[in-house]
Amino acid sequence: MQEESPVKVIDGRKLSDLLLEEMTQEVQERMQEGYPQPGLAVVLVGEDPASTIYVRNKIRCAEKAGLFSLVKRLDASCSQQTLDDVVVELNEREDIHGILVQLPLPKHLSEERIINLIDPTKDVDGFHPVNVGLLSSGQAKLVPCTPLGCMEMLKREMGDLTGKHAVVIGRSNIVGKPMANLLLQANCTVSIVHSKTIDAAALCRQADILVAAVGVAELVDKSWVKPGAVVIDVGINATEVDGKRKLVGDVNFADVADKCRAITPVPGGVGPMTIACLIKNTLTAAKQHDI
Ligand code: NAD
Numbered sequence: 673m674q675e676e677s678p679v680k681v682i683d684g685r686k687l688s689d690l691l692l693e694e695m696t697q698e699v700q701e702r703m704q705e706g707y708p709q710p711g712l713a714v715v716l717v718g719e720d721p722a723s724t725i726y727v728r729n730k731i732r733c734a735e736k737a738g739l740f741s742l743v744k745r746l747d748a749s750c751s752q753q754t755l756d757d758v759v760v761e762l763n764e765r766e767d768i769h770g771i772l773v774q775l776p777l778p779k780h781l782s783e784e785r786i787i788n789l790i791d792p793t794k795d796v797d798g799f800h801p802v803n804v805g806l807l808s809s810g811q812a813k814l815v816p817c818t819p820l821g822c823m824e825m826l827k828r829e830m831g832d833l834t835g836k837h838a839v840v841i842g843r844s845n846i847v848g849k850p851m852a853n854l855l856l857q858a859n860c861t862v863s864i865v866h867s868k869t870i871d872a873a874a875l876c877r878q879a880d881i882l883v884a885a886v887g888v889a890e891l892v893d894k895s896w897v898k899p900g901a902v903v904i905d906v907g908i909n910a911t912e913v914d915g916k917r918k919l920v921g922d923v924n925f926a927d928v929a930d931k932c933r934a935i936t937p938v939p940g941g942v943g944p945m946t947i948a949c950l951i952k953n954t955l956t957a958a959k960q961h962d963i
Contacts, residue, residue: 712771714772818847821946824945838855839881885907
């Protein structure tokens with residue numbers, strides 16, 4: 673008989689399915705009450721294979737949840753003006769409540785300009801400076817999807833996070849910084865570790881909650897982890913094992929798993945939750961128009 677593992681693997685697919693079911697129901701109920709169908713528009717520039725897969729998954733999830741959705745595809749060589757015009761048109765459309773421009777953009781296009789151009793009330797990625805400011809000042813409306821998904825997993829796993837020491841590895845605008853802000857608002861004591869931190873492992877060993885958002889395959893081994901910590905692995909890194917392509921996280925799962933209380937796998941952890949939270953944000957954006 674197999675021994676029961678004391679480690680809990682947090683199943684992001686199961687949890688995201690649950691969230692999607694809850695939201696599907698909410699969308700149906702709202703429409704029965706006469707509210708308009710929430711609409712999501714995704715803008716895809718070029719044909720980067722990873723971006724194409726991400727967009728397909730996002731649209732599939734949106735449709736599953738009963739949202740109206742559309743994809744605006746632009747050629748990789750399109751001008752900044754063409755992209756700007758598409759965003760402005762989507763800003764004005766009443767049937768579109770959420771707009772997402774899939775990043776990264778081709779090098780000749782400005783991501784900053786596009787992020788700033790999206791109507792903040794439709795900014796379902798939560799990257800617009802208005803939404804960044806609202807999050808930092810404790811008035812969050814639209815929060816970046818990946819950290820939002822991580823918080824959902826942490827709250828369902830640990831309940832009240834008050835007083836926990838959380839260490840976030842990474843300080844990007846997309847994951848690290850908003851993650852740290854959300855943890856702070858959940859009353860955690862928060863440390864941020866980054867590429868210039870001296871002895872990152874020593875700081876991480878103090879963490880009750882460790883969130884890795886680095887982009888370095890299996891950087892975090894058990895020498896970085898406090899016994900009983902909850903570990904959230906945001907990283908998605910493509911590697912090759914025996915000639916086969918394999919996705920791994922920023923955490924060495926096999927090395928760390930039996931040291932922690934709970935851990936997210938890669939794939940099947942944070943990734944599916946990110947998409948579920950995009951749907952959540954579209955619903956939040958649509959509700960802003962409720963009277
Ligand atoms: P990024 O490159 O913008 O930021 C990486 C951060 O890691 C930087 O702040 C840097 O200072 C820090 N860093 C780099 N090397 C370090 C080291 N040795 N020690 C400590 N810190 C170090 O990346 P990002 O956009 O924040 O993404 C991070 C990872 O998360 C990537 O693997 C990305 O693919 C993944 N990601 C996953 C999802 C998802 O849905 N699961 C969403 C977004 C990003």
